[in-house]
Amino acid sequence: MLHAALYLTGATLRNRVRIQLRRLRSPRYVLGLAAGIAYVWWFLLRPAQDGGAAAIIGGGWQLPLASLGVVALVCKWWLVGADPRALAFSPAEVHLLFPAPVTRRGLVAYKLLRAQLVILVNTVVWTVLLRGGGGELASWRRALALWVLFSVLHLHRLGAALVTAPVPDGAPMPRWRAVGGRLLPPLLVAAALGALIAPLVRAGDRLAVAWDAGVLAVLPALAAALEAPGAAAVLAPARALLGATFAPGGGAWARAMALPLLLLAAHFAWVLHVDAAVQEAALAVGERRQRRRWWRRRSAGAATALPPAAGGGSPAADGVPAPLRPGSPASDAAGDAGNVARRRWTPPLSASGWPAGAIVWKNAVAALRATALVRLLTLYSALAAGLLVLAARNPRMAELATVVTVVWSAMLLVAGPLWFRVDLRQDLARLATLRAWPLRGREIVRAQVLASAGALTVAHLAMLGLLLAATTGARDALWPDGSERLAYAAAAALALPGVNLASLTVHNGAALLFPGWTRPAGGSRGVEAMGQNLVSTAGASAVLVLLLAAPAALAGAVGWGLWTAAGVWAAVPAAAVLSVLTVLELGPVHGWLGRVLERLEPGADGGGS
Amino acid sequence: MIDVLDLHKRYDGHHAVRGLTLAVAPGEVLGLVGPNGAGKTTTLRCLSGILTPTSGRVRIAGIDLADDPVAAKRALAFVPDEPALFEYLTVEEHLRFVARLYGVADAPARLPGLLDELELTAKRRALPGELSRGMRQKLAIGCALLHEPRALLLDEPLTGLDPLAMRRMKATIAARARGGAAVVLSSHLLHLVEELCTRLLVVHQGRAVAQGTIAELVAAQPALPGRSLEDVFVALTGAGA
Numbered sequence: 001m002l003h004a005a006l007y008l009t010g011a012t013l014r015n016r017v018r019i020q021l022r023r024l025r026s027p028r029y030v031l032g033l034a035a036g037i038a039y040v041w042w043f044l045l046r047p048a049q050d051g052g053a054a055a056i057i058g059g060g061w062q063l064p065l066a067s068l069g070v071v072a073l074v075c076k077w078w079l080v081g082a083d084p085r086a087l088a089f090s091p092a093e094v095h096l097l098f099p100a101p102v103t104r105r106g107l108v109a110y111k112l113l114r115a116q117l118v119i120l121v122n123t124v125v126w127t128v129l130l131r132g133g134g135g136e137l138a139s140w141r142r143a144l145a146l147w148v149l150f151s152v153l154h155l156h157r158l159g160a161a162l163v164t165a166p167v168p169d170g171a172p173m174p175r176w177r178a179v180g181g182r183l184l185p186p187l188l189v190a191a192a193l194g195a196l197i198a199p200l201v202r203a204g205d206r207l208a209v210a211w212d213a214g215v216l217a218v219l220p221a222l223a224a225a226l227e228a229p230g231a232a233a234v235l236a237p238a239r240a241l242l243g244a245t246f247a248p249g250g251g252a253w254a255r256a257m258a259l260p261l262l263l264l265a266a267h268f269a270w271v272l273h274v275d276a277a278v279q280e281a282a283l284a285v286g287e288r289r290q291r292r293r294w295w296r297r298r299s300a301g302a303a304t305a306l307p308p309a310a311g312g313g314s315p316a317a318d319g320v321p322a323p324l325r326p327g328s329p330a331s332d333a334a335g336d337a338g339n340v341a342r343r344r345w346t347p348p349l350s351a352s353g354w355p356a357g358a359i360v361w362k363n364a365v366a367a368l369r370a371t372a373l374v375r376l377l378t379l380y381s382a383l384a385a386g387l388l389v390l391a392a393r394n395p396r397m398a399e400l401a402t403v404v405t406v407v408w409s410a411m412l413l414v415a416g417p418l419w420f421r422v423d424l425r426q427d428l429a430r431l432a433t434l435r436a437w438p439l440r441g442r443e444i445v446r447a448q449v450l451a452s453a454g455a456l457t458v459a460h461l462a463m464l465g466l467l468l469a470a471t472t473g474a475r476d477a478l479w480p481d482g483s484e485r486l487a488y489a490a491a492a493a494l495a496l497p498g499v500n501l502a503s504l505t506v507h508n509g510a511a512l513l514f515p516g517w518t519r520p521a522g523g524s525r526g527v528e529a530m531g532q533n534l535v536s537t538a539g540a541s542a543v544l545v546l547l548l549a550a551p552a553a554l555a556g557a558v559g560w561g562l563w564t565a566a567g568v569w570a571a572v573p574a575a576a577v578l579s580v581l582t583v584l585e586l587g588p589v590h591g592w593l594g595r596v597l598e599r600l601e602p603g604a605d606g607g608g609s
Numbered sequence: 610m611i612d613v614l615d616l617h618k619r620y621d622g623h624h625a626v627r628g629l630t631l632a633v634a635p636g637e638v639l640g641l642v643g644p645n646g647a648g649k650t651t652t653l654r655c656l657s658g659i660l661t662p663t664s665g666r667v668r669i670a671g672i673d674l675a676d677d678p679v680a681a682k683r684a685l686a687f688v689p690d691e692p693a694l695f696e697y698l699t700v701e702e703h704l705r706f707v708a709r710l711y712g713v714a715d716a717p718a719r720l721p722g723l724l725d726e727l728e729l730t731a732k733r734r735a736l737p738g739e740l741s742r743g744m745r746q747k748l749a750i751g752c753a754l755l756h757e758p759r760a761l762l763l764d765e766p767l768t769g770l771d772p773l774a775m776r777r778m779k780a781t782i783a784a785r786a787r788g789g790a791a792v793v794l795s796s797h798l799l800h801l802v803e804e805l806c807t808r809l810l811v812v813h814q815g816r817a818v819a820q821g822t823i824a825e826l827v828a829a830q831p832a833l834p835g836r837s838l839e840d841v842f843v844a845l846t847g848a849g850a
Contacts, residue, residue, distance in 0.1 A: 346699075346702055349705050349706070349709055350709070351705070351708040351709055351712075351713055351714055351715070351716040351717060352709075352712055352714045353709065355709060355710050355711070355712060357709060358706050358707075358709035358710045359710075361706070361709070362695060362698060362706050365697060365698060365702065366695070366697045366698075369697045370697075430693050430695075432654070432659045432689065432693065433693045435658060435659040435660075436657050436658060436659050436682065436687050437682065437710055438678075438679050438680075438682035438683040438710065438711060439679060439710070440679060598678075599661070601620070601659075601660055601661065602654075602659060602660075
């Protein structure tokens with residue numbers, strides 16, 4: 001298996017490089033490569049040469065805070081769930097490797113080998129970033145330390161995913177695993193968080209004094225607070241893991257490498273053990289239950305040579321279900337037989353009304369079921385709520401909450417249209433289906449844009465509410481007072497729908513007009529793909545500015561005209577004018593994009609790119 | 610009900626359909642047969658409005674697809690060979706979505722019957738990822754039947770179905786034809802075509818090489834007296850060469 005895995009990994013890497021080189025025949029990728037290289041040099045290499053990121057190495061507070069970051073990451077994996085992609089096998093891997101005479105451990109070892117591609121790239125990037133810092137430590141030593149760090153983190157994420165993920169093919173878990181798997185991680189995470197938060201609360205006064213002195217004074221104060229025994233114990237494994245990366249010289253590095261290597265070996269053994277113990281036991285239990293269910297049906301006279309009419313499982317020809325294997329027909333049967341009819345909340349949809357409303361509804365359902373997004377928003381909301389509670393008791397915390405909320409709001413404003421993609425950018429892969437619908441192109445475009453814009457506006461309004469609440473407790477003179485704050489919030493709430501509609505129209509239009517330039521669902525990789533994204537994002541931003549220029553100018557005129565009479569409240573009618581004019585302006589744009597959609601033909605796979 | 614006149618479709622320098630002319634009356638089931646790459650799927654995609662013909666006319670229920678595509682599409686339904694479903698909508702939600710899209714006001718009353726007919730009642734809250742290939746195919750067919758189309762276009766409709774489901778699906782298609790729908794189906798399963806279709810259109814390299822009832826097609830091959838449809842198919846398309 002090892003030779004086959006090495007061959008597959010090597011061939012994949014070789015062919016990927018070959019494809020990326022071949023792409024460079026297209027001017028679009030050459031431009032993308034140029035933009036990507038410029039970005040990497042400007043933002044990563046140049047600062048590294050000047051000692052930018054490397055400057056963080058060597059101080060006393062960095063190691064505890066970096067350890068805190070690692071522990072937070074691990075807590076998130078156990079509490080919210082690790083990325084299930086860590087477990088995923090591609091259809092080709094399932095087709096070729098699962099029926100092959102390979103043990104489960106062999107399969108997991110193969111996944112670990114494949115992960116090395118990403119780990120090595122990360123190692124190189126961070127080694128370059130941290131070049132020149134940290135005293136005398138040679139780059140190769142730091143690269144080795146980083147490789148061990150990333151490998152352990154990857155293994156831990158894989159282990160967390162194996163323990164917390166539902167067993168494939170609907171096979172139920174053994175009871176001990178189901179109960180233990182649900183209860184133990186939250187309890188451990190709660191205990192760890194308690195041990196970390198308690199010393200921070202105790203050091204509240206010192207942190208407040210440091211806050212007054214500036215952010216750079218807060219970081220050492222935080223690090224000092226984390227030296228308390230409970231917190232230090234929680235952070236100890238992470239500190240051991242990071243010690244070699246932060247080592248000032250070769251001697252310290254050699255002494256610090258022993259523990260990370262030990263952690264790496266322990267994690268490797270754990271992941272292999274978890275897989276064998278959990279997955280195989282779960283699959284065995286699932287198989288037993290399926291067999292029992294089938295025999296019950298058979299004894300009740302429901303099963304004959306063919307499966308029952310109600311869509312039950314399809315027993316194997318010999319009358320006994322075949323062992324459950326991912327991807328096998330028997331596992332399909334298990335999926336059919338299993339009780340997959342879980343209750344899912346659905347927004348109501350009337351059978352009559354605006355036909356394109358069905359698209360808005362469909363995309364709203366998609367947004368609600370995009371669990372990653374919902375989880376992320378839930379996590380952010382919980383953090384924000386916690387900050388607000390603290391802010392009500394302490395003005396300094398209110399200022400901190402305000403800063404955090406402003407940063408999140410800015411991120412959502414800039415990157416929101418890229419994150420909220422439940423629109424044409426998602427559905428263009430099903431262009432054949434879209435073209436078969438009894439709707440005009442402009443109706444499809446309008447409904448698709450409306451869905452994403454609606455979801456994004458809801459997120460923005462929620463963030464605006466948090467911002468309003470956070471600034472209420474803040475004492476900083478930077479923030480406007482009560483009445484002004486309300487006026488600006490009302491103006492923002494009125495402007496957001498128009499601006500978001502325009503922004504998402506631009507992004508959807510770019511996907512229609514330049515499908516090769518927009519980020520595909522599969523995600524191209526490489527510096528040229530990154531550069532292409534940068535160029536297309538810059539282009540979309542420029543078009544958005546052009547689109548908003550005339551409405552903004554007229555809105556500005558309205559605001560200026562009313563300023564004398566209404567003061568800051570003039571921003572409210574101005575924002576309303578901006579939204580209304582933008583929506584009016586978008587009418588013909590949607591009509592034009594609709595005609596483009598009607599002319600766009602799907603490829604053989606039904607997609608439009 | 611379905612009238613096609615001198616249909617041509619070219620793309621990427623390839624002439625996929627060359628001057629196809631056909632008419633399918635209400636109650637008729639036309640079988641579109643031909644070897645791989647003959648232009649069957651492209652023809653069905655042109656008939657359903659997914660692809661725009663390079664030239665020629667397509668009329669569905671008397672409505673020209675080029676002049677009023679929305680009205681024409683309301684009268685037809687297309688089932689692709691690979692079910693194209695939304696992975697985040699359940700079985701029932703797919704049907705509700707289609708009901709709104711086609712304005713099927715009485716859909717709530719009709720959904721239970723349709724789910725029963727397609728044996729999907731137990732799976733009505735399942736996502737496509739939780740369904741077997743055959744179940745997904747049934748759901749795609751259910752979405753097509755919900756608005757009772759007057760023209761039904763099916764591309765390999767029985768792929769992935771088990772024998773019993775195949776039999777039921779054949780009955781469903783025949784029932785729709787008896788109800789007045791014009792049906793065009795493409796399939797490689799010649800026994801299915803023989804059983805279900807009232808007429809056949811054999812296409813080869815984008816051209817119609819024969820059209821008529823099975824008896825007419827067999828009779829038109831005097832060199833193959835008393836031979837099967839498969840032999841006639843091989844003779845017409847040169848597949849055995």
